[in-house]
Amino acid sequence: MTKLTWxxxxxxxxxxxAPASAADAVKIGVIFPLSGNAGAAGTSAKxxxxxxxxxxxxxxxxxxxxxxxxxxxxxxxxxxxIELVVADHQGNPATGQQQTLRLITQEKVAAMLGAYQSSVTxxxxxxxxxxxxxxxxxxxxxxxxxNRGFKWVFRVTPVASDFATNYMAFLNDMKxxxxxxxxxxxxxENTDYGTSVAGTVKDAxxxxxxxxxxxxxxxxxxxxxxxxxxxxxxxxxDAVIFISYTADSILxxxxxxxxxxxxxxxxxxxxxxxxxxxxxxxxxxAQGVMNRSAWDIGKPGSNTYKINELFKKKTGRxxxxxxxxxxxxxxxxxxxxxxxxxxxxxxxQKALQETVFKPEQLMxxxxxxxxxxxxxxxxxxTYLIQLQGKEYKAVWxxxxxxxxxxxxxxxxxx
Numbered sequence: 346m347t348k349l350t351w352x353x354x355x356x357x358x359x360x361x362x363a364p365a366s367a368a369d370a371v372k373i374g375v376i377f378p379l380s381g382n383a384g385a386a387g388t389s390a391k392x393x394x395x396x397x398x399x400x401x402x403x404x405x406x407x408x409x410x411x412x413x414x415x416x417x418x419x420x421x422x423x424x425x426x427i428e429l430v431v432a433d434h435q436g437n438p439a440t441g442q443q444q445t446l447r448l449i450t451q452e453k454v455a456a457m458l459g460a461y462q463s464s465v466t467x468x469x470x471x472x473x474x475x476x477x478x479x480x481x482x483x484x485x486x487x488x489x490x491x492n493r494g495f496k497w498v499f500r501v502t503p504v505a506s507d508f509a510t511n512y513m514a515f516l517n518d519m520k521x522x523x524x525x526x527x528x529x530x531x532x533x534e535n536t537d538y539g540t541s542v543a544g545t546v547k548d549a550x551x552x553x554x555x556x557x558x559x560x561x562x563x564x565x566x567x568x569x570x571x572x573x574x575x576x577x578x579x580x581x582x583d584a585v586i587f588i589s590y591t592a593d594s595i596l597x598x599x600x601x602x603x604x605x606x607x608x609x610x611x612x613x614x615x616x617x618x619x620x621x622x623x624x625x626x627x628x629x630x631a632q633g634v635m636n637r638s639a640w641d642i643g644k645p646g647s648n649t650y651k652i653n654e655l656f657k658k659k660t661g662r663x664x665x666x667x668x669x670x671x672x673x674x675x676x677x678x679x680x681x682x683x684x685x686x687x688x689x690x691x692x693x694q695k696a697l698q699e700t701v702f703k704p705e706q707l708m709x710x711x712x713x714x715x716x717x718x719x720x721x722x723x724x725x726x727t728y729l730i731q732l733q734g735k736e737y738k739a740v741w742x743x744x745x746x747x748x749x750x751x752x753x754x755x756x757x758x759x
Contacts, residue, residue, distance in 0.1 A: 368423035371688055372430055373398075373678065374448035376441060376459035376469060377671075379433035382566055382592045386620045386667055387461050390484065391431060392660050393668035394458065397675040400655070402426045408648050410705055412680045419679070421686040427679060430454055434465050441465035445472040455688040456481065456678055458671070462590075463487035463538035470498045479681075479693050483674025484667050487541040491719040497690075499697050499716055501674040503725035505542040508637055509549035512586060512612060515729055515741050517553060524752050525609070528556040530582035532573060532589065532597070534565040539588045542614055546586055558582040566592055574600045577608070584610040591620040598627040598634075602757050609753040610635060612729070619665045628735055633754025639710040639727045640669035641739055641747070649708055663736075673709045677702065710745065 375394055377387035401413045408414035418424035430452045434441035441460055448454045449472065457473050457480040460466040466485035473480035474495045482490060482500040486508070491500050520526040531546055533539035543560060550557050558580040561573050574597065577585060585608045587594060594617030601607065611634045617623060618636045642663065643649035652672075656664045664672070681696035682688070702714035702724075713724035728745045730737040731754075738748035 368418070368425035370426050370428040371419065371422065371682060372428050372452060372454045373675075374432065374445070374452060374454035374457040374459075375429050376432045376434050376444055376448070376457065376465075377461050378436040378465070379431075381436040383436050383461060383590055383620070385622045386591060386616075387433075389621050389660070389662075389665065389668040390461060390671040393656065393664060393672040394675045395429060396652075396656055396659055397672045397679070398427045398429050400652075401676075401679045407651055411648055411708065412676060412702075412706055413683060419683040421683045422688075427682075434460060434469070436462055436465065438462075438464045438468040442468040442472055445469040449473065449476050449478050454478070455682065455690060456693055458483065458675060458678060461485065461667070462536070463490060463541065464536045466490055467537055470495065473497055477694075478690050479678070479697060481674045481678045481697075483671035485538070487537045488545065489537070489541065491721045495720065497694060499677075499720040499722075501677050501711075501714060501722050501725065502670045503639065503711075503727045504721065505545040506549075507725060507727060508542070508614060509546045511637065511727060511729065512546060513549045513553040513555065515612075516555065516584060518741070519610075519752060522752075524583075526555070526583045528558040528580075528582045530559045530561065530577055530580055530585045530608075531557060532561045532563070532577070532585060532587050534589050534593055535562045536565055538590075538616070539565070542588045546588075563593075565590060567596070570597055570600050571604065573597075574604050574606055577601075578604065578606040582608060584608060584612060586612045586614065587618070588614040589617045591617040591622060594618050594620070594623060595626045598631045602630045607754070607756045607758070611754060612636070615666055619667045621662055621665065624732065624735060624737075628732060630757035631732055632734075632756060633751050634732045635740075635754075636666070636730050636732070636737060637727050638666035638730045638737065638739070639725075640664060640666045641710060641745070652708055666730075669709055673707060673711075676708070677714055 377390050379387050404417040405414045432444040460469050463485040470480045474497050480498050486504045516526050533543035613636045642653045685692040685696040729741040731740045740750040
């Protein structure tokens with residue numbers, strides 16, 4: 346045997362006996378407020394996305410019908426696992442922009458997911474658009490996020506117009522049921538999120554023939570909202586719609602009790618009202634407060650129930666609407682990457698554009714997932730829940746209700 350023949354034989358033997366190298370991990374950038382006033386909500390969203398990644402990376406045969414849950418990793422990429430690279434934007438748009446740039450240029454992520462506050466999502470998506478990296482929005486609802494002609498931004502969640510239409514339909518149903526609903530007030534924090542949603546709600550009210558007795562903008566993270574509550578007390582609307590983040594929502598509930606003001610109904614536009622810290626802080630004085638949600642734990646044995654049990658085991662608490670929407674957005678992104686069979690951003694973008702999810706493939710109460718030319722999910726939907734005791738319960742529409750609606754809300758009164 347010549348020396349060359351021996352070397353070739355040895356190399357071939359090693360090739361046969363050496364284990365196959367594992368497929369490279371797929372990096373996804375995740376950006377949320379993990380500190381600051383929205384830290385609890387951002388942390389909950391991060392926890393949900395981490396659980397979603399674990400469900401995709403390891404086999405969960407019990408979650409039948411949920412895309413990628415029953416296998417381990419991404420089959421079309423050789424079983425590759427997803428690696429999350431998490432960043433804290435602290436609720437600051439400039440920081441969100443900087444962190445997104447770092448994740449794209451230094452961490453080399455294949456896609457982005459985030460970012461809770463609409464003002465941060467707006468700046469972060471500008472970076473991903475400039476660099477041609479898909480950005481999946483699971484929660485932010487300001488209209489301009491998908492109204493800028495961007496090609497790399499895809500929003501899974503319902504948006505402000507969906508919520509506004511639902512609020513008016515609900516109030517119209519209450520009027521038909523004999524409740525006094527002649528006017529509403531809108532109270533909104535004054536960043537992109539609050540301003541955008543308030544304008545949409547005001548337009549929807551006009552179309553529904555409902556009087557807006559007052560629209561009251563205020564500075565986010567205000568330390569005193571007595572003047573705003575006294576204005577509500579003077580106007581006496583039949584329902585108040587709050588578009589507020591966590592600290593503001595809690596402060597408003599406490600101030601309303603202190604000033605002895607209780608409208609017939611309060612509707613919270615998710616955000617602060619869905620934050621994990623809201624119920625522990627004010628449930629005893631905010632009984633009957635309503636909120637929007639596309640999340641429901643569901644019946645024992647359902648996929649949603651099983652997912653919630655996994656989340657509760659991980660965090661000690663239930664999933665909420667915001668964290669659930671981000672989790673659903675991750676599943677949509679993971680499915681697109683798998684269908685693309687590649688980490689090439691352009692191929693992921695194309696797969697997202699071709700996404701079609703049916704209701705039975707989802708963990709959220711949407712009609713499905715299908716993106717239009719703006720990147721908005723045209724099949725997104727929501728319903729209304731009400732704080733009864735220490736938890737929210739689905740009360741509207743009737744077909745989705747698990748509890749009877751209480752009107753008027755009790756607030757702090759027995």
